[in-house]
Amino acid sequence: MALRRFDLEAGGDSFAFKSETEEKIAFWRGKYPADKQRSAVIPLLWLAQKDNNGWLSEPAMREVANRLEMPYIRVYEVATFYTMFRLQPVGKFHVQLCGTTPCQLRGAERLKEVCKKEIGKPMFVTDDQRLSWEEVECLGACVNAPMVQINDDFFEDLTPESLSAILGRLRHGADVTPGPQIDRVNSAPEGGTTVLTDASLFDGSRTRVSALPNLPKPPEPTPEATGLPEADAPTNTKREEPTSKEIKS
Numbered sequence: 601m602a603l604r605r606f607d608l609e610a611g612g613d614s615f616a617f618k619s620e621t622e623e624k625i626a627f628w629r630g631k632y633p634a635d636k637q638r639s640a641v642i643p644l645l646w647l648a649q650k651d652n653n654g655w656l657s658e659p660a661m662r663e664v665a666n667r668l669e670m671p672y673i674r675v676y677e678v679a680t681f682y683t684m685f686r687l688q689p690v691g692k693f694h695v696q697l698c699g700t701t702p703c704q705l706r707g708a709e710r711l712k713e714v715c716k717k718e719i720g721k722p723m724f725v726t727d728d729q730r731l732s733w734e735e736v737e738c739l740g741a742c743v744n745a746p747m748v749q750i751n752d753d754f755f756e757d758l759t760p761e762s763l764s765a766i767l768g769r770l771r772h773g774a775d776v777t778p779g780p781q782i783d784r785v786n787s788a789p790e791g792g793t794t795v796l797t798d799a800s801l802f803d804g805s806r807t808r809v810s811a812l813p814n815l816p817k818p819p820e821p822t823p824e825a826t827g828l829p830e831a832d833a834p835t836n837t838k839r840e841e842p843t844s845k846e847i848k849s
């Protein structure tokens with residue numbers, strides 16, 4: 601693992617959670633007993649990162665430690681271990697580019713070249729403060745490789761052209777659409793579904809009422825129920841055998 605240091609200079613001297621974050625802090629702290637509050641350190645660091653423009657300054661980590669009554673070093677250990685916590689400033693839109701094998705085999709190297717060309721070196725923040733990027737390990741969307749995560753959204757099935765267009769739109773404040781950037785729905789096959797395409801599989805028309813073999817048989821319908829004269833009504837009574845006397849006559 602790379603050595604990760606705080607950017608002490610950029611962090612300033614103070615940090616305060618936003619007032620609207622207090623409710624979320626209370627939610628996470630409420631999950632743990634009073635003597636186990638430090639278990640909330642990761643969610644609180646995550647909220648602090650969100651309130652600090654996408655990275656954790658040293659005062660932000662101290663604030664988390666104070667809230668949870670933890671030694672500062674314990675919070676620093678967590679923040680420096682997990683790469684989801686960033687220890688230096690990032691752009692308004694921070695690109696995490698997956699460079700792990702499936703994405704690499706599907707063109708992540710070419711996406712990296714786009715980031716270098718359009719943003720600069722990893723963790724460099726553009727002059728307009730809008731973009732920065734870094735390479736990360738698998739983000740769990742390998743089936744849609746290659747992909748990047750920008751802030752909280754995944755952008756998948758990328759090409760150098762589509763990534764370049766997304767970065768251009770973000771730079772100019774235009775909307776972007778997360779998800780696959782080709783003709784596919786989520787992780788379904790490119791170009792549309794190729795199996796289970798028969799609509800009758802899903803409209804209920806194949807549903808049959810089935811009977812369990814060991815259930816008692818339902819009673820035969822009575823003449824009143826069928827509306828037929830008694831002679832015509834179905835019956836399951838056994839036909840009476842003629843007696844010997846009747847045969848004779």
Ligand code: FES
Binds near residue numbers: 698703740741742
């Ligand atoms: S390898 Fe890139 S998302 Fe898994």
